[in-house]
Structures are given as C-alpha cells and as structure tokens.
Amino acid sequence: MRQHLAVIEGAAEPMPGFRLLLLDCPALAESARPGQFIMVRASEGYDPYLRLPLPIHRFREGGVAILFRPSQPGYAWLGDRHPGDTLDLLGPGGVGFALPTTSANVAVICQGTGLAPVIGILDRVLGPAQLVLGVATSAQAYPRELLPAEIEYTPHVGIAVGDAFWQAVTGACRWANHVYAAGPTAFYRQLLRVWESTHLRPPPDALQVWVDADMACGMGICNSCLLNTRRGPRHACTDGPVHNLSDLVLD
Numbered sequence: 204m205r206q207h208l209a210v211i212e213g214a215a216e217p218m219p220g221f222r223l224l225l226l227d228c229p230a231l232a233e234s235a236r237p238g239q240f241i242m243v244r245a246s247e248g249y250d251p252y253l254r255l256p257l258p259i260h261r262f263r264e265g266g267v268a269i270l271f272r273p274s275q276p277g278y279a280w281l282g283d284r285h286p287g288d289t290l291d292l293l294g295p296g297g298v299g300f301a302l303p304t305t306s307a308n309v310a311v312i313c314q315g316t317g318l319a320p321v322i323g324i325l326d327r328v329l330g331p332a333q334l335v336l337g338v339a340t341s342a343q344a345y346p347r348e349l350l351p352a353e354i355e356y357t358p359h360v361g362i363a364v365g366d367a368f369w370q371a372v373t374g375a376c377r378w379a380n381h382v383y384a385a386g387p388t389a390f391y392r393q394l395l396r397v398w399e400s401t402h403l404r405p406p407p408d409a410l411q412v413w414v415d416a417d418m419a420c421g422m423g424i425c426n427s428c429l430l431n432t433r434r435g436p437r438h439a440c441t442d443g444p445v446h447n448l449s450d451l452v453l454d
C-alpha cells in the first residue's frame with residue numbers, strides 16, 4: 204500500500220442513505236483491481252483515530268469511486284466531504300478478484316446492500332457479464348444508468364420474490380464460467396450449493412467472494428480480521444478480502 208492524496212471530483216446519492224464519491228487518483232486506478240480496498244483518513248483530528256477501510260467500488264479514467272453509508276459509525280465526516288476536497292488514503296490493500304484474462308462469461312451476484320466491492324468487476328471484464336442483485340426494497344437496487352450499457356442486469360426486490368432471485372442465481376451459475384459474489388454467510392452457503400449443483404469439478408477460483416470483516420490496521424498486524432478457512436486462520440486484510448468460496452468455513 205502507498206499513500207495517495209485524492210481530490211473528490213464528484214459526489215452523488217445513488218440509493219437513499221448511500222454516498223458515492225468520485226476520486227481523482229490515477230496511480231491508484233492503475234495499480235488496483237476489483238475487490239481490493241483503501242484505508243481512508245476520516246477526520247481532521249483523532250476521532251476516529253484509525254483509518255477506515257473501504258472497498259474500491261468503481262474504476263474510471265484517472266480514478267476510482269467509493270460507495271459507503273455515512274450513517275455507519277465513523278463515516279459521517281467522510282459523508283460531509285464535497286467536490287474539491289482532498290482525501291488522504293492508503294491503498295490498494297489486500298487480494299482482489301482474479302478476473303479472467305480472456306473473454307469468458309462472468310456473473311456478479313449480490314444479496315443485500317453490500318454490493319460496493321463487486322460492481323467494479325463490471326468495469327474491468329473483457330467478455331459478456333451479468334449482474335444478479337437481490338435487495339429488500341426497490342430503493343436499494345443499484346441504478347441501471349450507472350452500469351456499463353452492455354451488462355445484463357436483473358434486480359430482484361423483496362422477500363416475496365426470493366424464489367425468483369434463486370432461480371436467477373441458478374441460471375447465472377449455469378451460464379457463467381466465473382462467478383463473483385458479495386453477501387451474508389447464509390447467502391454464501393446457499394450459493395455454494397447452487398454452484399456445486401451446476402458445475403462438475405470447477406476450478407476452485409471460479410467462484411470467488413468478498414468477505415466482510417472488521418479491519419483496524421489493514422496490514423496484517425492487529426489480527427482484528429482473522430477468518431476461519433479450511434487452511435486455518437487467515438487475515439481478511441492481507442489473505443483476502445477476496446477468497447475462493449470453497450476455502451471458507453461457513454459456520
């Protein structure tokens with residue numbers, strides 16, 4: 204990780220309660236890949252004392268975008284930043300998604316509002332891609348106009364359409380050579396069942412997920428982010444946050 208001073212070029216509220224900041228930071232955009240994170244200084248004083256971890260949400264010419272909820276503890280100061288302000292950040296951190304280097308069918312699947320780490324995959328894929336999203340309310344659905352036009356996008360809204368969501372997930376798993384996902388543990392358990400029912404002996408890295416963990420240092424020092432994996436404890440910040448789903452212990 205290295206330090207960057209990124210000027211905010213634009214700000215928006217793409218969904219109620221979410222803040223999107225467009226950052227001018229060419230060196231970070233060139234060196235980072237989807238699934239990696241930055242550690243952002245989020246005050247002018249000592250509260251919060253530590254930098255805050257944020258996934259890199261989108262990739263654009265000369266910069267990146269971050270997406271967060273200002274209502275999260277510690278994020279209010281960041282939510283009050285505006286175009287022209289400068290952010291002090293470290294990055295990129297961690298291991299991101301390993302994307303196919305040639306054209307392949309890619310599915311990005313997300314349940315809930317934790318989609319910030321995976322949408323940037325759609326900015327970097329070389330072949331056909333689709334986004335399957337399951338959210339509780341229509342207000343939480345990612346705006347279509349913010350996605351590349353060629354992406355096939357299926358938002359599923361509401362608990363009552365849960366079956367339709369899983370039908371879409373099953374269809375996406377059958378179609379895709381690579382699946383990248385973000386969501387809660389229960390979602391990962393079901394996704395793994397669907398994946399194993401639709402693929403015979405897939406390569407382990409064909410299904411990769413973002414693991415949301417508490418991160419204090421972001422550098423493998425504090426042990427706040429330890430995860431249980433089939434290879435023993437691993438740091439989410441330096442061994443992840445992206446992992447092969449089959450490596451995780453989903454208790």
Ligand code: FES
Nearest residue numbers: 421424425426440
């Ligand atoms: S965040 Fe400190 S070891 Fe991972």
